[in-house]
Amino acid sequence: MNRTEFIQKYLDKGFSLIPLKNNSKVPAIKWKRYQYKRANLEEILTWYVTFGEPNIAILTGNKLVVIDLDDIEKMPELLKILPGIDKTTRVKTKRPGYHFYFSNNEHKIGSTKNLFGLGIELKARGNYVVAPPSKIDNFTYNFEVPLSKIKPLPGKIINGSLLPGMGIKEGKQAPGVEYKKRRALSLPRYNGLDRYCMKQILDRELRLGGRDNSLFILYNLLLQNKNRSDHAKQITILKNNSLLRPLTDQELKKVFRKRYKLKCSKVRETLPYIECDKCSFRFKGGVLGMGNIIVKNIMKIPGLDTKEKAILLLLGTVFEGEEEPSIYQISKISKMDKRIVQKAIKGLREKRLIKKTWYPSLD
DSSP: OOHHHHHHHHHHTTOOEEEEOTTSSSBSSOOGGGGTSOOOHHHHHHHHHHTTSOEEEEEESSSEEEEEEOOGGGHHHHHHHSTTGGGSOEEEETTTEEEEEEEOSSOOOBOEEEETTTTEEEEOBTEEEEETTOEETTEEOEEEEOGGGOEEOOTTTSOTTOOTTSOOOTTSOOTTOOOSTTOOOOOOOOTTOOOHHHHHHHHSOOOTTTHHHHHHHHHHHHHHTTOOHHHHHHHHHHHHHTSSSOOOHHHHHHHTTOOOOOOHHHHHHHOTTOOGGGOOSSOBTTBOOTTSHHHHHHHHSTTOOHHHHHHHHHHHTTSTTOSOOOHHHHHHHHTOOHHHHHHHHHHHHHTTSSOTTSOGGGO
16 A cells, blocks of 8 residues: 555544654654544645655544553463454554454543553553554564454443543543552542532543643542542542543652642632532532521521521631631622622621631721
8 A cells, every 4th residue: 555545544534643853753743622622634745745754643542542462471461461462453463462453432531550560551542553654674574464354442441430631430440550469549438428520520621731730639538538548649630641631740740749638628729620519518509508507506596687597607618717708709609799798897807706817807
């Protein structure tokens, strides 16, 4: 086949292609946009003019997942776990080794360098593979098993209990995590407190700007919910590995360096995407049920007007008794005018329900 025929076959499979530098595995362009929009045949052919006989790569992820086996001696172990892997599309690589191709039907699978704990790389979201007919140092990548023989992604990689975009499996091993005595990584504990913000962080594709804070908060929320430190780290590492632009190992050390007791208000302020109204931790929809003990006791306090009761309730739940949340914070959460909040706080101070030293600016 000539190169145009190769390219057309890739496009027919729905694969997204990028150019690599001549005689190299290094991308010739900034390629992240091609994860969302495929280049057509006309654009791809212009690369051969612009970059002077570039190599070609296929992006892995939604349509294609590849097992990159560099160490042939690990093949017997891999066959035990994935029988029949030698029947799927296979590319001979330079090392020498093999790329085993699997079709993927939009499953969110994260890349890992330690598939099944064997030190084998799985190329999935945010990755790519050098594809035939690329050449490096007189070696030409070629199909030993043709593209027409590609098999679906094995069920041992796709698991029904995978968390979206990650590799955490309930009761089974997770790709990318090393285990002591084959001990499995379970889903995070919530300690009876369904902290929905944890689930929102786990389910979200974290991008630059909020990525670092999200991982830091996730790790600390896991600790607060009585997950062991090593367990919390493993879950955080897996989430990081699933990202298109993960933190480096050095950057991750900063995430684990300090423990911090997080309040709901701090999480909400730091991560604007968190939807507290979906959380059943302490309160739901911002309002506690009338049967709740906190509500019952506040309702029994004589001489409080409706606004004072509402502010007192927020101080005891949303802000969890933290020292002097700002008027702006209270106004934002309660959706009350600042002047109404100020008046209610003055009333609560006079009734000695909050410290007299709070909010000296209101004197």
